Amino acid sequence: MNRTGWVYDDRFLLHDTGDAHPERPDRLRAIVREMKRRGLLDRVREISALPADLSHIEAIHASGYADRVRQACADRRGYVDSTDSAICPESYDIARLAVGGVLAACDAVMDGEVKNAFCAVRPPGHHAERDVSMGFCLFNNIAIAARYLQRRHDIGKVLILDWDVHHGNGTQHIFEEDETVFFCSIHEHPAHCYPGTGTAEERGIGPGEGTTLNLPMMPGAGDDDYRRVLEEQFLPAARAFSPDFVLVSAGFDAHVRDPLAGINLTDTAYSWLIDTVMDLADAECDGRLVLVLEGGYDLEALSCNVGRVVAALIGHA
Ligand SMILES: [Zn+2]
Numbered sequence: 001m002n003r004t005g006w007v008y009d010d011r012f013l014l015h016d017t018g019d020a021h022p023e024r025p026d027r028l029r030a031i032v033r034e035m036k037r038r039g040l041l042d043r044v045r046e047i048s049a050l051p052a053d054l055s056h057i058e059a060i061h062a063s064g065y066a067d068r069v070r071q072a073c074a075d076r077r078g079y080v081d082s083t084d085s086a087i088c089p090e091s092y093d094i095a096r097l098a099v100g101g102v103l104a105a106c107d108a109v110m111d112g113e114v115k116n117a118f119c120a121v122r123p124p125g126h127h128a129e130r131d132v133s134m135g136f137c138l139f140n141n142i143a144i145a146a147r148y149l150q151r152r153h154d155i156g157k158v159l160i161l162d163w164d165v166h167h168g169n170g171t172q173h174i175f176e177e178d179e180t181v182f183f184c185s186i187h188e189h190p191a192h193c194y195p196g197t198g199t200a201e202e203r204g205i206g207p208g209e210g211t212t213l214n215l216p217m218m219p220g221a222g223d224d225d226y227r228r229v230l231e232e233q234f235l236p237a238a239r240a241f242s243p244d245f246v247l248v249s250a251g252f253d254a255h256v257r258d259p260l261a262g263i264n265l266t267d268t269a270y271s272w273l274i275d276t277v278m279d280l281a282d283a284e285c286d287g288r289l290v291l292v293l294e295g296g297y298d299l300e301a302l303s304c305n306v307g308r309v310v311a312a313l314i315g316h317a
Pocket residue numbers: 164165166251253294295296
């Protein structure tokens with residue numbers, strides 16, 4: 001029986017961001033092609049996505065925000081809030097479908113149908129703030145999933161590791177006062193990279209102080225630097241937090257080939273990252289783990305490493 005869940009839907013291709021936009025449908029086409037090439041689609045359990053109920057989205061986003069996105073799409077505007085958050089008339093429905101896919105993956109893990117899951121969704125989510133879209137992101141898929149796990153499935157503590165090369169500003173801000181969600185982001189230093197937040201001094205606020213961990217990396221950092229920082233800082237903090245569920249904002253734009261940033265990870269780093277996260281989830285929460293696609297703009301680096309990560313999930317399930 002296949003014990004790794006896979007969320008993908010052809011409708012995710014309908015979110016049309018325009019010809020010159022890096023966050024483009026071809027990203028998912030490349031991933032699916034690689035999954036087929038490696039024979040991985042026969043070894044996962046496909047999980048269907050349904051549009052997320054607005055109540056789950058509005059547990060995270062400000063009231064009226066989802067409707068603002070809906071209206072912008074209905075009005076056939078080209079973007080929401082800023083030009084990098086490009087939309088088309090279908091984008092609102094597709095963004096809700098992406099959230100729904102991630103929630104379905106969480107359900108499948110909690111119901112014991114699968115041990116772990118990878119969600120190949122778009123639009124991505126981790127830059128989306130409570131009331132504003134940012135950085136190609138409309139709804140914060142992973143933040144909505146964390147709160148959904150707590151409310152629907154009685155999960156106490158959720159750990160989110162964000163290994164996208166960009167700081168997960170939206171996710172951090174949503175949970176920075178919340179001690180039940182531990183957020184760790186490893187990313188290119190904000191002095192050198194979008195979105196300009198995520199210094200080591202940002203450690204959470206009030207009751208959430210200490211449950212935000214930012215690991216900014218200088219341009220040119222590579223596999224050994226990531227490994228050292230994650231072993232020395234992330235793993236001890238994660239074990240001390242002792243999560244009941246692990247979520248990963250899985251971007252693949254820290255790869256050396258990626259055109260949008262200056263970190264130099266090789267393919268090997270993604271093997272180490274996924275092995276490390278699976279071991280952590282095994283030790284802390286019976287392996288409960290869901291990965292959600294964020295960025296990654298070099299199609300070869302993206303597709304090859306999604307395949308690598310999914311193969312590791314299958315091998316471990
Ligand atoms: Zn990114």
